[in-house]
Amino acid sequence: MRPSYITDESLKQFIKQALAEDIGDGDHSSLASIPDSAQNEAKLLVKGTGILAGVELAQEIIREVDATLTLEVFITDGTPVKPGDIAFYVAGKAQSILTAERLVLNCMQRMSGIATFTHQLNQLIAGTNARLLDTRKTTPNFRMLEKWAVLIGGGVNHRYGLFDMIILKDNHVDYAGGIKQAITATHEYLQRTNRQLKIVVETRNLQEVRQVLDTGGVDRIMLDNMTPDQLREAVQFINGQYPTEASGGITEETIATIAATGVDFISVGALTHSIRSLDLSLKAKK
Structure with missing residues (x-):
């Protein structure tokens, strides 16, 4: 459940600004090297031990990048994780997956670090x-x-x-x-x-x-x-x-x-x- 300060509007505004900062006038690495029609799948792989956070946010980021992308979530926010765990699969247009990748990771890695340290102190x-x-x-x-x-x-x-x-x-x-x-x-x-x-x-x-x-x-x-x-x-x-x-x-x-x-x-x-x-x-x- 989201806290009251995470509104649909505030979340959408953050994601739009963050994507604009990263993409600018285009993800040219993906546009240049991957065919527009290519369909692929990727997994969110856990490589450390801690508490996972940001899965719900990742879903919103991916939806904003490309609403046709699909997710299969295996691990939800607040769950203890270890190296080798797979949090979710994302499937669809390869260019879109690559465009969303860095923002998803930047947010989830930091949020998970905070959740992990909070849990440790608790x-x-x-x-x-x-x-x-x-x-x-x-x-x-x-x-x-x-x-x-x-x-x-x-x-x-x-x-x-x-x-x-x-x-x-x-x-x-x-x-x-x-x-x-x-x-x-x-x-x-x-x-x-x-x-x-x-x-x-x-x-x-x-x-x-x-x-x-x-x-x-x-x-x-x-x-x-x-x-x-x-x-x-x-x-x-x-x-x-x-x-x-x-x-x-x-x-x-x-x-x-x-x-x-x-x-x-x-x-x-x-x-x-x-x-x-x-x-x-x-x-x-x-």
Whole structure:
């Protein structure tokens, strides 16, 4: 099931722009070497171990390139895969298969890498109450697909952009003159503009946590770049008054310890900005 931000319109727009970037005035390699009438078949071959993502997107890309191409899907999004697995067959006009090849692979490899890493981190925090969040540290114009991949891998989407949630980070707090001033101004803004947006406040130490609790009127407290001991102390101090989110430099080596402090959410920018793509290949079926 697609998330709400993956609309037919947004998906079609992305695919059209990506194809225009790649094809320009024609796929001349295929047009020059392959007869227009040639009909062939290719398989999407998995060459790495991980979680497959982007199959549904691949179907849309292939349909946009040539609606006469047919797919036979064997492995769906979110499924564990290993080298040698075949995700799908695509059949039809050979020129069209070759034209779609690179965009399909570029998207699926990156999405599968994100889904795989998300799944790996989720395994590390299994048994705790912490839920894994992504961030806005995404590739420009590719965000919706990267966040979609996080969902496929079992993670949770944080805000999509600057427009659907308010996060008062350190710079906002410093520019506003402090925690209380930032929260107060935010409530005035929301009332003035007749908006209903959740408010998350980033804190850097226990003193700032106290200021948030004294001011109130937020939906979550972010605990940024704190040690496990500091996180544990902050969670105990907040005592369930607000959900908590740990953030800042969290890695595979530290995430289990962070989760054990009792935080409700853990946001990891590396889910989308530092992943290794899953090796996939589209091979002609001879």
